[in-house]
Amino acid sequence: xxARDWLLTDTPGSPTQAQFGRAYQGWLQLAxxxxxxxxxxxxxxxxxVAAFAPWLATHSPTAQVLSDRLQPPSxxxxxxxxxxxxxxxxxxxxGSRLTLYIVGLVVIIVGPVGLAVGTIAGxxxxxxxxxxxxxxxxxxxxxxxxxxxAFVAALGPGIENAIIAIAITAWPPYARMAxxxxxxxxxxxxxxxxxxxxxxxxxxxxxxxVPMCLSSVIVRLTLDMAGIILTAAGLGFLGLGAQPPLxxxxxxxxxxxxxxxxxxxxxxxxxxxxxxxxxxxxxxGDGLRDVLDPRQAR
Amino acid sequence: xxxxxxxxxxxxxxxxxxxxxxxxxxxxIGRVVPIDPVLAAVGDRASAAVYERAxxxxxxxxxLWQQFLIYVQKVLTGDFGQSVLTAQPVLxxxxxxxxxxxxxxxxxxxxxxxxxxxxxxxxxxxxxxxxDQVIRLLGLIGYSVPIFWLGLVALLVxxxxxxxxxxxxxxxxxxxxxxxxxxxxxxxxxxxxxxxIVWQNALSHLVLPSAILGYFxxxxxxxxxxxxxxxxxxxxxxxxxxxxxLSETRVIWRHALGNTAVxxxxxxxxxxxxxxxxxxxxxIIFAWPGLGFYITNSLLSADMNAVLGGTxxxxxxxxxxxxxxxxxxxxxxxxxx
Numbered sequence: 310x311x312a313r314d315w316l317l318t319d320t321p322g323s324p325t326q327a328q329f330g331r332a333y334q335g336w337l338q339l340a341x342x343x344x345x346x347x348x349x350x351x352x353x354x355x356x357x358v359a360a361f362a363p364w365l366a367t368h369s370p371t372a373q374v375l376s377d378r379l380q381p382p383s384x385x386x387x388x389x390x391x392x393x394x395x396x397x398x399x400x401x402x403x404g405s406r407l408t409l410y411i412v413g414l415v416v417i418i419v420g421p422v423g424l425a426v427g428t429i430a431g432x433x434x435x436x437x438x439x440x441x442x443x444x445x446x447x448x449x450x451x452x453x454x455x456x457x458x459a460f461v462a463a464l465g466p467g468i469e470n471a472i473i474a475i476a477i478t479a480w481p482p483y484a485r486m487a488x489x490x491x492x493x494x495x496x497x498x499x500x501x502x503x504x505x506x507x508x509x510x511x512x513x514x515x516x517x518x519v520p521m522c523l524s525s526v527i528v529r530l531t532l533d534m535a536g537i538i539l540t541a542a543g544l545g546f547l548g549l550g551a552q553p554p555l556x557x558x559x560x561x562x563x564x565x566x567x568x569x570x571x572x573x574x575x576x577x578x579x580x581x582x583x584x585x586x587x588x589x590x591x592x593x594g595d596g597l598r599d600v601l602d603p604r605q606a607r
Numbered sequence: 608x609x610x611x612x613x614x615x616x617x618x619x620x621x622x623x624x625x626x627x628x629x630x631x632x633x634x635x636i637g638r639v640v641p642i643d644p645v646l647a648a649v650g651d652r653a654s655a656a657v658y659e660r661a662x663x664x665x666x667x668x669x670x671l672w673q674q675f676l677i678y679v680q681k682v683l684t685g686d687f688g689q690s691v692l693t694a695q696p697v698l699x700x701x702x703x704x705x706x707x708x709x710x711x712x713x714x715x716x717x718x719x720x721x722x723x724x725x726x727x728x729x730x731x732x733x734x735x736x737x738x739d740q741v742i743r744l745l746g747l748i749g750y751s752v753p754i755f756w757l758g759l760v761a762l763l764v765x766x767x768x769x770x771x772x773x774x775x776x777x778x779x780x781x782x783x784x785x786x787x788x789x790x791x792x793x794x795x796x797x798x799x800x801x802x803x804i805v806w807q808n809a810l811s812h813l814v815l816p817s818a819i820l821g822y823f824x825x826x827x828x829x830x831x832x833x834x835x836x837x838x839x840x841x842x843x844x845x846x847x848x849x850x851x852x853l854s855e856t857r858v859i860w861r862h863a864l865g866n867t868a869v870x871x872x873x874x875x876x877x878x879x880x881x882x883x884x885x886x887x888x889x890x891i892i893f894a895w896p897g898l899g900f901y902i903t904n905s906l907l908s909a910d911m912n913a914v915l916g917g918t919x920x921x922x923x924x925x926x927x928x929x930x931x932x933x934x935x936x937x938x939x940x941x942x943x944x
Binding site: 344443448451453454455459460462463535536546547549559562573577580584590591592 | 621624625628629632633636637740743744747748750751752753754755756757759760762763767880881883884885887888891902903906907909911914915917918921922925926929
């Protein structure tokens with residue numbers, strides 16, 4: 310019996326086999342979606358580029374060669390050079406690390422915070438629920454970019470502050486979602502069983518509730534990553550995110566803006582990178598949603 | 608009826624709480640700013656005595672909760688303080704710039720609805736086949752492209768290279784101040800003054816930024832229309848209508864689309880609210896003197912009164928539109944009552 314048969318059997322012999330089988334079926338369904346595969350490919354390429362940036366780059370991302378400034382794309386500089394003679398291709402390659410850094414940190418903050426607030430509110434109910442959800446609603450009622458702008462204005466520009474500002478504005482939908490999921494399972498028999506066995510709220514939420522909410526939170530995070538990348542790039546473009554000489558894509562567009570009419574490549578190339586990467590995340594997230602959340606699917 | 612009134616009271620309470628939260632957050636943001644507001648007012652050459660007097664005058668020696676109460680009272684009476692940049696009250700500044708944003712967002716939403724709704728319907732009808740895929744991809748591209756970059760590229764292509772649209776700004780410079788200010792919305796003001804040359808010029812300036820902003824609302828609206836339509840097309844009354852022999856056009860565009868109207872209004876309202884904020888980056892690119900342009904410029908010169916005032920106004924409009932769509936939903940759809 311091959312691995313494929315073992316995965317696709319109708320009568321799994323153990324819970325582990327059933328789990329692997331379900332994951333494999335999900336993967337087959339995802340693999341069937343050509344656009345989602347394209348998205349996955351883009352994301353994998355991004356990870357690869359970020360991991361091997363020093364080897365993939367042809368120049369140093371910060372080395373200034375003023376005699377070579379504003380060169381059009383050529384064999385020596387594949388995507389041209391910017392106003393300080395830095396190689397744009399190498400800067401974009403290194404910038405992928407910054408993008409992943411921002412997205413990664415925002416996700417690491419937002420996922421657990423949203424999960425914690427949502428599951429606690431949903432499981433405990435009562436006044437805890439009311440207070441936590443009111444706070445969530447307040448943040449949800451804010452326009453996200455404007456709130457992030459105001460926060461960065463208060464904290465001062467910089468990549469860490471941009472991450473904090475984006476995270477503060479991004480967690481509420483996750484709390485909402487986790488709460489909704491928790492409400493549907495809090496009365497389930499297996500929760501009651503755990504409680505009768507003497508499990509406290511912390512254990513029940515941590516071991517039995519959170520795992521049930523994970524898949525929808527992950528899908529939503531994947532879908533949101535494009536939005537996070539765009540917000541970070543927007544802040545960078547306004548000069549409020551990563552500061553020069555960091556090769557952040559949004560900030561690169563901002564400096565290239567002055568040279569738009571005569572040296573179009575300075576501003577357009579980093580924008581293309583942002584576009585391709587966030588399209589990748591959107592395509593992947595869209596496909597993932599079809600697989601993991603059949604209610605939303607066609 | 609009692610249930611309805613009850614729901615309204617609940618809604619009002621939520622609204623008040625949300626607005627209170629908005630004020631609290633902006634107040635706290637204003638407190639953590641590293642800029643010393645006293646120093647900003649008296650200058651760094653003031654003596655210690657002058658500094659101390661100004662601090663007391665500004666109420667900064669009071670406990671934080673008292674400061675907050677004073678802040679709430681001021682905001683409720685429309686006093687957002689003075690803008691350092693323009694030396695005007697922030698509220699009058701905002702009244703001056705807001706119509707420009709309103710004009711841009713309204714035209715963009717109009718474009719988004721005009722193209723987004725039919726695209727969503729077509730995608731739903733051809734579910735899974737190539738028109739659906741094309742429209743889906745178009746929508747995803749709209750979600751993925753950085754709006755400020757798209758604006759730059761559009762300016763490069765249509766303004767610099769092809770020269771078929773005018774450059775940034777709301778009007779060519781020699782048309783400035785030709786029509787009297789009535790509403791601040793140039794298309795309306797020029798029409799009122801019957802100055803069609805200015806009207807045309809204003810319209811031509813609107814084309815590019817509103818098309819770009821409209822693309823974003825199209826992405827959202829077409830996607831939501833598609834899923835709303837799919838829900839309707841599965842219903843049995845559609846089958847009944849077809850069995851009765853109604854034409855396919857009538858079944859789809861009258862019966863099915865007609866039944867999505869109520870949730871669709873909510874979708875459009877939400878996208879309108881999102882555009883009010885989404886216009887920030889577009890306004891920067893097109894030097895469009897609206898609220899987003901104002902907030903960012905104030906931010907870059909550390910003019911916190913203006914930034915926070917602008918945040919409160921955008922936040923309030925946001926809350927108001929959400930509320931309005933909620934009320935509209937309840938009134939139009941008897942099932943929601």
